[in-house]
Amino acid sequence: MSLSVVPLAPSVPPVDLDVLARIEQRVLWLATSMIHHANRVRPNPSGLKVGGHQASSASLATIMTALWFDQLRPEDRVSVKPHASPVLHAIHYLLGELTDEQMTTLRAFGGIQSYPSRAKDPGTVDYSTGSVGIGATAPIWGAVARRYAATISGASARGRQYSLVGDAELDEGAVWEALLDPHVPDLGELVWIVDLNRQSLDRVVPNIAAGKLERMFSAAGWQVLTVPFGQRLDALFSRPGGAELRARILDMPNAEYQRLLRCPAAELRHRLPGAGQTAPAIRALLDGVGDDELVETIRNLGGHDLAALRTAFAQIDDERPTVIIAYTIKGNGLPTAGHPQNHSSLLTDEQYARFAAECGMDSAAPWARFGPDTVAGRLCGETAARLTRTPVPEASPPRVPADFGRTPSGTGTTQAALGRVLLDLTRSAPDVARRVVTASPDVSSSTNLAGWLNKVGVWSTDDRQDWFDDDPETIMHWRERPSGQHIELGIAEVNLVSLLGELGATWSRWGEPLFPIGVLYDPFVERALEPWSYGIYAGGQSILIGTPSGVSLAPEGGAHQSVKTPSIGLEQPGCLAYEPAFVQEVEWTLLAAMAQMGRKGGRSAYLRLSTKPVDQALAAIPSDPAARERRRRQVVSGGYRWRTAARPAATLVAMGAMVPEAIEASERLSRLGRDVDVVCVTSPGLLFEAVQSRGGQDAAAESWILDQVLPADRAAPMVTVLDGHPHALAFLAGVHGVPARHLGVSRFGQSGDLADVYRHHGIDADSMVRAVLDLTD
Numbered sequence: 073m074s075l076s077v078v079p080l081a082p083s084v085p086p087v088d089l090d091v092l093a094r095i096e097q098r099v100l101w102l103a104t105s106m107i108h109h110a111n112r113v114r115p116n117p118s119g120l121k122v123g124g125h126q127a128s129s130a131s132l133a134t135i136m137t138a139l140w141f142d143q144l145r146p147e148d149r150v151s152v153k154p155h156a157s158p159v160l161h162a163i164h165y166l167l168g169e170l171t172d173e174q175m176t177t178l179r180a181f182g183g184i185q186s187y188p189s190r191a192k193d194p195g196t197v198d199y200s201t202g203s204v205g206i207g208a209t210a211p212i213w214g215a216v217a218r219r220y221a222a223t224i225s226g227a228s229a230r231g232r233q234y235s236l237v238g239d240a241e242l243d244e245g246a247v248w249e250a251l252l253d254p255h256v257p258d259l260g261e262l263v264w265i266v267d268l269n270r271q272s273l274d275r276v277v278p279n280i281a282a283g284k285l286e287r288m289f290s291a292a293g294w295q296v297l298t299v300p301f302g303q304r305l306d307a308l309f310s311r312p313g314g315a316e317l318r319a320r321i322l323d324m325p326n327a328e329y330q331r332l333l334r335c336p337a338a339e340l341r342h343r344l345p346g347a348g349q350t351a352p353a354i355r356a357l358l359d360g361v362g363d364d365e366l367v368e369t370i371r372n373l374g375g376h377d378l379a380a381l382r383t384a385f386a387q388i389d390d391e392r393p394t395v396i397i398a399y400t401i402k403g404n405g406l407p408t409a410g411h412p413q414n415h416s417s418l419l420t421d422e423q424y425a426r427f428a429a430e431c432g433m434d435s436a437a438p439w440a441r442f443g444p445d446t447v448a449g450r451l452c453g454e455t456a457a458r459l460t461r462t463p464v465p466e467a468s469p470p471r472v473p474a475d476f477g478r479t480p481s482g483t484g485t486t487q488a489a490l491g492r493v494l495l496d497l498t499r500s501a502p503d504v505a506r507r508v509v510t511a512s513p514d515v516s517s518s519t520n521l522a523g524w525l526n527k528v529g530v531w532s533t534d535d536r537q538d539w540f541d542d543d544p545e546t547i548m549h550w551r552e553r554p555s556g557q558h559i560e561l562g563i564a565e566v567n568l569v570s571l572l573g574e575l576g577a578t579w580s581r582w583g584e585p586l587f588p589i590g591v592l593y594d595p596f597v598e599r600a601l602e603p604w605s606y607g608i609y610a611g612g613q614s615i616l617i618g619t620p621s622g623v624s625l626a627p628e629g630g631a632h633q634s635v636k637t638p639s640i641g642l643e644q645p646g647c648l649a650y651e652p653a654f655v656q657e658v659e660w661t662l663l664a665a666m667a668q669m670g671r672k673g674g675r676s677a678y679l680r681l682s683t684k685p686v687d688q689a690l691a692a693i694p695s696d697p698a699a700r701e702r703r704r705r706q707v708v709s710g711g712y713r714w715r716t717a718a719r720p721a722a723t724l725v726a727m728g729a730m731v732p733e734a735i736e737a738s739e740r741l742s743r744l745g746r747d748v749d750v751v752c753v754t755s756p757g758l759l760f761e762a763v764q765s766r767g768g769q770d771a772a773a774e775s776w777i778l779d780q781v782l783p784a785d786r787a788a789p790m791v792t793v794l795d796g797h798p799h800a801l802a803f804l805a806g807v808h809g810v811p812a813r814h815l816g817v818s819r820f821g822q823s824g825d826l827a828d829v830y831r832h833h834g835i836d837a838d839s840m841v842r843a844v845l846d847l848t849d
Contacts, residue, residue, distance in 0.1 A: 087142045087451060089378050094448045095166065096137040096378070100405050101431045102162035102175070103129040105438035108424050110178045122179050123186075127403035127414040128155035131269045131375075132236060135398060136163060138381040139234065139265075141451060146461045147231030149214060151199035151207050153238050153267060154187040164195035165441070167456040172439040190577075190610045196461075200610035205244030206603045208237045208264075209570060212250050214581075215259045216559070217574035220509060220531060221584040223554055232390075235264045242266070242285065246603070249564040257293035258533040262393035264294075267375065269402040270326040282397050295394040299384045302377025304369045313357030316350035332370060333401060333410030337363035340370060371409070375400035469585035469670035470503040472663055475704055479695075480655040480688045486681040486728075487619040489658035490591070491520040496659070498527060504666070508587045509575055511559045513568045519591040519619055521558065522548040529556035565592050565600035569616065573607020576614035576669065576676065585670025587615070594618030594634040594680055601640060608646040608676050613669040615662070619681035621651075622795030623821045624729040626829040633821035634680075638727070638796035641678045642757045649757045650708075651680040651794075653731035654691035657707050657754060664708035682729040682795070684826070690735055709777040710758035715750035720788045722746065722844045725804055727753040727794040730835060734793060737840035744841075746848055749788070751781050756800050763807060782807050789847035791815065793835055813843040 107124030116122065136159045139150070152160045161184055164170045170184075174194055177183025185192050187202035199214065201207025211233035222229045241247065250256070268282060286296045300322070301309070309318045321329065324346070332343060341358050345351040358366060374380040375398030388394045403409035407423045419427060428435035442449035476496050480489070498505040509531070510516075516525060525548055532552035541549060561567045568590050575588035592600065597618045604616060623633045641649025648668060650661040658681065665677030692714070694700045706712035714731070715738055722741075726734030731752050738750045753759065759781070761773035787808035792801035798816030805812035817833045830836035 086382075088447070089382075091447050091451055092137060092141055092378050095141055095442075095451065096134055097405075097431055098166065098442070098448075099137050099159060099162045100130055100133040101427070101433055102165055102438070103133060103156075103158035104406065104419065104424075104427065106158045106161060106175055106178045106184075108419060109176055109438065110180070111418055112421060112424075114176060114180065123416060124158065124178065124418070125155035125416060126158075126406060126418060127408050127411075128153070128238070129158045130404045130406050130409070131238075131400045131402045132156040132267050133159050133405070134376045134378065135236065135265055135267065135381060135400075136160070138378050138385070139236075140167075140459075141455050142378075142382060143385050144234075144459060145231060146459050148234065149198040149211065149231065150234040151201055151211050151214075151236065152188050152197075153236045153241070154201045154203075154207060155238070156236065156267075157184075157186065157188050157201075160188055160197070161193075161195060165439070166452045167459070168441075168452075169195040169456075175439050200606065203602060203606050204241055205246040205566075206570065206606050208235050208241055208244075208247055209250035209567075210574065211235045211262060212253070212256060212259065213567075213571040213574035215261050216255060216571060217578050217586075218582060219259075219533065219554075220559070220575065221578040221582045221586065223531075224507065224584050224586070225582070229261070232261050232263050232388075233259075235262070237264055237266050239266055239268045239270065239285075246564075246566045246570075248288075249562075250567055250570070251289070251292045251294075253562055253564070253567055255533070255559075255561075256393060260390045260392050263388060264393070264395040266395060266397045267400050268397055269375075269400045270330060282399070285395075285397055289395045293392060295389045295392050297384045297387055297394060297396045299374030299377075299380050299396060299398045301374050301399065302372035302380050304372040304377075308357070308361070308369055311357060311360075313353035316353045317344075317357055320344070320346055320348075320350060320354060330410050337366050340366055344370070371401060371404070373399040373401060376404050464580060465583045466672075467579065467583045467585055469507065469579070469587070470501070472504050472587075472667040473501050474660070474663055474667070475701070476500050476659060479693050480691075482688060483685045484655045484688050485683050485685055486652050486655065486658050487683050488520045489652075489655040490617060490619070490662070490679075490681060491523045492655070493659045493662050494521075494524045494589075495527060504587070506557075507585065507670075508589060508666075509557050509559060511561060511568055511571055511575070511588065511590045513561045513565050513592055514563045515592060516558065516560060517548055519593075519617070521591060525549070525558050528558060529553055531556035531559045565596045566603050568592060569600040569604035569607060569614075572604065572614035572616065573610060573612030576607065576612035577610065579613070579670045580611055580672075587666050587669055589615045589617060591617045591619065593632065594621035594637055595632050597634065597637050597640060597678075601644075604676075605644060608644070613674045613676050615665050615669070615677045615679065617679045617681060619679075620683040621680045622682065622729060623817055623829050623833060623835075624682050624684040624795050624826065626821075626824055626826045629823040630821040633817075635797050635817050635821075637680055638756065638794060638800035641680065641755075642760060642800050644678065647676045647678055647757075648755070649678040649680070650755050651728040652707070652754055653726075653728055653752055654686060655688055656691055656693050660704050660707050661754060680728065680796075684729045686729075686732055690732055706777065706780055707754050709774075710755040710762065711751055711753040711777065711781045713749060713781055714752045715748070717742075717747035717749050720747060720749040720786055721848045722789045722791060723749045723751060723782070723786070723810075724840060724844065725751045725753060725790060725792040725801060727756070727801065729795045730793045733830070733835070733837045734840060737837040737844070740837065740841055741844055744845075746844055748844060749786060753781075753794075753801060753804075756803075760803060763803065778807060784808060789844075791840060791843040791847065793840055795835065811847055813847060815839055815843060 188197045199210045215233045345354040408414040529551045536552040572590045579585035762775045764770035765773035766775040790812040793815040798814035802814045
């Protein structure tokens with residue numbers, strides 16, 4: 073069985089290229105004007121630089137005009153190069169999606185965003201971009217997510233997934249991590265267009281060459297289409313001496329070619345032939361070309377030739393990914409064209425006025441659409457109608473249960489509890505379990521997902537034989553099929569969280585809410601944080617599980633011991649974070665996190681789990697149903713009181729793996745005549761939100777949990793402890809302004825026995841006892 077993918081060949085009627093050229097010029101004018109208005113017209117009381125990228129926009133204006141007005145269909149999706157966002161907004165304006173007033177709000181408060189944003193821009197934005205490499209690769213994961221969502225809905229996946237990428241962006245290693253993932257060669261709907269303008273932010277890129285990029289994409293299994301020159305240059309190459317000129321241009325360094333773009337005709341005739349054996353033939357060819365024609369022809373690259381681009385689009389093979397490498401000029405059509413420092417340069421008022429005259433526009437009234445009765449105006453209207461999408465239906469996710477009603481016993485770890493909860497979900501709530509999709513960067517077995525994989529299978533674009541299925545020593549079975557619910561990636565955490573972001577956005581993109589859960593080693597959360605955070609910003613709701621965590625992974629040594637991740641969970645916007653101490657708490661917090669996903673206003677979640685074995689009897693889960701529910705509500709709201717002293721000498725606050733040591737310390741302190749309250753924190757972030765709510769700074773949060781775990785009438789000196797940086801719990805002492813000591817890990821760890829490592833960092837029971845005695849003596 074193979075996953076059905078509808079053929080993707082375009083069905084858009086051909087457009088007159090002269091009309092398309094008029095629209096292209098208007099798009100360039102509008103994009104340039106948006107940036108000019110934001111920097112030189114709109115009042116700027118603060119004097120802070122507004123910025124914008126006129127040259128980067130000009131580089132892509134032809135390609136985007138050709139794509140939107142000659143190729144796209146409503147089922148296609150496009151990720152736009154961040155610095156070309158004004159071109160996207162200009163197109164939206166011509167299609168009637170933006171008003172004149174909105175065109176004046178680029179980079180203004182509440183206005184059009186600096187870079188394309190699904191969450192904040194008024195026009196249609198398919199992918200949020202801005203951070204290098206993340207937006208470029210998003211269509212890869214969007215294609216996987218759409219195919220996966222189709223297994224739920226039964227509908228066929230439709231449309232191409234385009235990515236418009238600057239050549240300098242290909243320096244980002246995450247791009248190649250994504251391209252090399254084993255799933256990618258099967259995604260024929262992918263089309264990347266590389267804007268090869270040979271420039272980065274600071275300079276002309278010295279060594280970037282289309283040939284090298286062609287070989288790299290080809291080795292990854294992609295169809296490669298290169299569009300180096302336009303029709304005018306190709307015509308020149310067909311004349312005597314043309315072959316020599318073509319070879320000369322292709323072989324010259326990037327910087328040399330960029331310099332030619334700034335030369336008048338006389339200097340071009342001197343520089344262009346070079347000093348090699350082919351120089352006489354090239355010189356003779358140039359002698360037959362007029363000055364104006366020579367200047368224009370040398371700039372006639374494929375990425376600015378509508379006919380050449382149309383030919384390339386017609387050659388796309390929808391059976392495999394395609395990359396179109398289009399030669400362009402940064403700043404094409406502007407006075408700054410080809411200058412090595414034009415990345416953030418702005419046209420002066422004088423240059424802008426001359427540009428307006430060239431475009432036949434009024435610099436004092438820049439916002440103008442084509443008349444509805446003009447040929448160009450009719451094409452804009454036809455394009456707007458053609459690209460109109462059926463609204464995504466609002467689909468509520470199935471109700472997630474809050475409690476399976478069983479109480480774990482014996483010794484267990486929070487990491488192992490993850491797999492148990494997922495399997496329990498298949499029995500207790502199969503409709504919810506069907507929408508769970510897990511993902512892992514080659515750590516499924518070591519994060520205890522084997523049972524889940526055996527149950528639900530591994531997702532693949534088609535059925536693949538498991539050659540070890542009949543091996544009696546095989547414990548984890550790798551059954552790959554389109555209905556599988558686990559997606560295995562290579563060793564690349566950035567790929568993992570980028571995929572999670574897209575899987576977590578299917579509720580808004582395709583009307584199919586999912587519950588994506590990604591697992592990775594907790595020390596590598598920091599490596600994955602930026603793209604995961606960007607996915608949250610773009611509306612992707614997912615659960616990231618870091619396990620194993622902390623110095624509790626003692627034998628692994630300092631390189632595999634996470635310290636800062638509790639603070640990440642506390643501070644990451646749009647994210648609910650939990651660090652449970654017991655198996656039952658894993659169930660409650662995971663289900664609570666799932667219940668907030670797949671809908672407008674939902675949140676992502678981060679769970680930090682441990683491989684430390686813990687006696688589950690210590691959890692003291694109440695047997696009375698009402699008391700059990702009270703404990704559950706407290707756990708999912710941030711914390712609960714494990715021990716309540718008659719007259720507390722201090723409050724001992726612990727989280728996660730340190731709770732057993734805190735319990736031991738409390739019992740010893742009791743014998744020493746220092747009876748203490750013990751508070752188990754499950755989410756510092758939720759407790760901090762409660763603190764902010766109490767102070768009137770977070771109206772959306774509730775503060776009742778503070779009265780449960782830290783009531784004012786029980787305020788006492790406080791000792792906090794966690795297997796992570798002590799900063800994450802230090803704010804709790806400020807709830808009632810009590811003296812405090814904060815224990816945690818603030819140094820690189822060491823290998824060793826758990827007791828030795830805890831002692832080394834001062835988070836063992838002895839250290840807690842001493843801290844309480846110091847505070848209460």
